Amino acid sequence: MKYETDLPVMLPLERHQSEPFLGLKSKHILTVALIAIIGPCVAFAQAPSGQESPLAVLVNWAPLLLKGFIFNLIISISAMAFGTAIGAILGLGQISLIAATRHSSWFVTQFFRNAPWLVLLFFAMFLLPFEINILGFKIPFPDWLKAILGLSLPVMANVSEIVRGAVRSLPSGQWEAAESLAYTRMQTLWLIILPQCVKRMLPPWMNLYSILTMATVLASIVGVSEVMTLTGQALASEGGRPELLAPFYGFVLLLFFIYCYPIARFTVWLEKKYAVIN
Amino acid sequence: MEMVYEWFRTLYQETGINLPFLYDEYDRNRMIDGLFTTVKLSLVCLFFSIIIGVIGAWLQGSSFKWTRRFVSGYIQLFRNTPPLVQLYFFYFAIGTLLPRVENDWGGQSPIFGSFAWAAISLSFFAGAFNVEIFRSGIEAVPKSTVEAAEALGFSKLQIYRDITLPLAFRVVLPALNNNLVNLVKTTTLAYAIAVPEMLYEANQIWSDNVNVTEMMVFLLLAYFVLVGILVSGMNRWERAMKIPGYG
Amino acid sequence: MKIKTLAATLVVSALSISAATADILDTIKERGTLIVGTKADYKPYGFLDTSGAVIGIEPDLAKDVADKLGVDIEFVPVVSSNRMQFLEQGKIDLMIATMTDKPDRREVVLIPDPNYYSSGTNVLALKSLGLKEWEDLRGKPVCGIQGAFYNKATSQTYGAEIVAFKGTAEAYSALKGGNCAAFVYDDSAIVAKAADPDWADYEMPLQTIDDAPWGLAVALGEEKFGQMMSEMIIEWHKTGRILELETKWGVTNTPFAQAMHDKYK
Structure with missing residues (x-):
């Protein structure tokens, strides 16, 4: 029941509560997304007579592309694990009381954060040796390992920033209160600051993972046999038929959407769960 | 200037460190064009992505269910798919569906070239993140502030423009900066659809001269400087905008 | 694999x-x-x-x-x-x-x-453009493949604007989409392509240049x-x-x- 009024103050409060961002509407979002991707594909996918229809061609290649996509996921998970481990240390280095540690950590973080992912990947790809020789043992450096290393560099820098940002985002009162209770710096950090930070760090960390997963396709530009490389090669093997591009790239978009969308929802759920109630 | 060019030519002959964009006029022009294209693409995308972010965040507070759904769908679609594939999709799939125009060499070319598609695609990509960033900032503005504005008889648009957005803006600046820096780095993807930006030109040069190492080091430094300028500008702005005791 | x-x-x-x-x-x-x-x-x-x-x-x-x-x-x-x-x-x-x-x-x-093996360089272009010589490419966007040596020659000698893609599928698509006036590539591949009924409107109009061994x-x-x-x-x-x-x-x-x-x- 609504009643007529001109006074904003009299209006029901709920109007200002923004709708739950994803809430129940995910199926609508999914529908819109699917239409947006598949629509142009279908519109575009009209085969000239006498050839296999583009969708039939796509079905032929789908198993190979899926294999490639799984490889993307392996790269993303490894790079995330590796980057997070080093990045966390680097982040703590950034809030160190020792000026040298702080400054060098800051510099490393800034350097890798400011370099484009693609350029770092090129760097890792072309400048790391094919194998390294340590004490007569040859440690091989295959492509996929280089891709993981190349991608974990920016992840490391971003994690470092997330850690620093989270620590800095806590009110200084937390530090002061701990100090007044005679906690040491170490104790304050581990018992008071970091536990509160984890909640704040989780959503941006998940976002970073999403970004990383989507960045794995960059490995195609440097020749790792992941889904985009295979898509390009599949298209070339079909003789470069232009009407195939939309369905093929649409398919790749869809694969990533199906994987990343649930992660995004989970992140939002986490954000809500850990929301600091003011 | 000629002396400097000659010095680098000698450097190549003596040490094998090959920086052709410093002594070869053709390569030098390519590199300079590349730099300008990168800067231009970045600025265009920065501008449009912020516009998209502001409008999107406003539409998300709309009272029409379908407006909100549409914006959510847009965000989810662009956030959860790789920008590189988006770029391909825009350029190759959507680009060919649009009507064509007569061009000056007597053929039919699409309305948008690769630069335009890169700008559109990257703006939408970064814009999707910006909508969420602005939304989180708007949510961080205390309800009491909005209510106070309402009590003073501000209209919805006025509240958004004069109260919520300026406050939200300060809250979200760090996140926004982060995203904008990302955007500038993401412009390297335009390489894939042959937009002649810095990475593309560098790639052309190293293909012709087989000097990947030198070009790679140069590229890293160039982007480090470029992004460094942006970051320091943003930080300065962040400090200037700061309200003591708020956020 | x-x-x-x-x-x-x-x-x-x-x-x-x-x-x-x-x-x-x-x-x-x-x-x-x-x-x-x-x-x-x-x-x-x-x-x-x-x-x-x-x-x-x-x-x-x-x-x-x-x-x-x-x-x-x-x-x-x-x-x-x-x-x-x-x-x-x-x-x-x-x-x-x-x-x-x-x-x-x-x-x-x-x-x-x-x-x-050996092949030369030529272009695939719309018949309606009526290209006759390499000089006709001056100032026009021409698709190419990244890393191909003739890109530089085509742009430096004949003044074409090279638009280089990573793979052939993209280049063919860009050509058909009208993003380029022509596609500069190996003549052996172009001959095969021009014979394809899908590409009936296209031809290999120029003199093969740079016939070079592989x-x-x-x-x-x-x-x-x-x-x-x-x-x-x-x-x-x-x-x-x-x-x-x-x-x-x-x-x-x-x-x-x-x-x-x-x-x-």
Whole structure:
């Protein structure tokens, strides 16, 4: 029941509560997304007579592309694990009381954060040796390992920033209160600051993972046999038929959407769960 | 200037460190064009992505269910798919569906070239993140502030423009900066659809001269400087905008 | 396929501990696998089948080499912009990847003589454009492939604006989409494309330029392997293997392959 009024103050409060961002509407979002991707594909996918229809061609290649996509996921998970481990240390280095540690950590973080992912990947790809020789043992450096290393560099820098940002985002009162209770710096950090930070760090960390997963396709530009490389090669093997591009790239978009969308929802759920109630 | 060019030519002959964009006029022009294209693409995308972010965040507070759904769908679609594939999709799939125009060499070319598609695609990509960033900032503005504005008889648009957005803006600046820096780095993807930006030109040069190492080091430094300028500008702005005791 | 690659690399590394400075031929035999870099997006010279295997004229040639050595074969897909780096790094033992034999490339990799193949540069363009000479390309956007040597020549000598893509699928698509006036590429591939009914409106209008031989390559300093490859190439020409493969993969026999066959017969 609504009643007529001109006074904003009299209006029901709920109007200002923004709708739950994803809430129940995910199926609508999914529908819109699917239409947006598949629509142009279908519109575009009209085969000239006498050839296999583009969708039939796509079905032929789908198993190979899926294999490639799984490889993307392996790269993303490894790079995330590796980057997070080093990045966390680097982040703590950034809030160190020792000026040298702080400054060098800051510099490393800034350097890798400011370099484009693609350029770092090129760097890792072309400048790391094919194998390294340590004490007569040859440690091989295959492509996929280089891709993981190349991608974990920016992840490391971003994690470092997330850690620093989270620590800095806590009110200084937390530090002061701990100090007044005679906690040491170490104790304050581990018992008071970091536990509160984890909640704040989780959503941006998940976002970073999403970004990383989507960045794995960059490995195609440097020749790792992941889904985009295979898509390009599949298209070339079909003789470069232009009407195939939309369905093929649409398919790749869809694969990533199906994987990343649930992660995004989970992140939002986490954000809500850990929301600091003011 | 000629002396400097000659010095680098000698450097190549003596040490094998090959920086052709410093002594070869053709390569030098390519590199300079590349730099300008990168800067231009970045600025265009920065501008449009912020516009998209502001409008999107406003539409998300709309009272029409379908407006909100549409914006959510847009965000989810662009956030959860790789920008590189988006770029391909825009350029190759959507680009060919649009009507064509007569061009000056007597053929039919699409309305948008690769630069335009890169700008559109990257703006939408970064814009999707910006909508969420602005939304989180708007949510961080205390309800009491909005209510106070309402009590003073501000209209919805006025509240958004004069109260919520300026406050939200300060809250979200760090996140926004982060995203904008990302955007500038993401412009390297335009390489894939042959937009002649810095990475593309560098790639052309190293293909012709087989000097990947030198070009790679140069590229890293160039982007480090470029992004460094942006970051320091943003930080300065962040400090200037700061309200003591708020956020 | 990846797991196999991983396993192979691990085995390779395990085996190569003992043979630190050995000749590459010994390494290959010890490892039991010849690793060859070929194109995977260059129909019909090297492309994928739906199972992900590399097939085509060059992979067939590579198989001959592996058979001769009595080892298995493994293909690493390469593109023009990374093929020489891969060879330098030792990632591949042998590269047969549609590479034009150029003096500056001979400084980076070892290209055994004689050449195994040849092609020239030409463009694929709409018939309605009525191109007559290379000069007609001046100021027009022309699609190309990243890393191809004729990009620079086309833009420097004839003033075309090169729009270079990573793969052929993108370039063909951009041409058909009207983003380019023409597509500059190897004439052998263009002849095949222009015969395709889908591309009936397109033609190869210009004089082929830069008719240049292709060279396969091994890493610099691998003289013994290079010597063996020279003999191998002569053998291919002598027996007409190249002509036979051209027919197998649907390419009209090229004058170069015919001439080499006649020379060594």
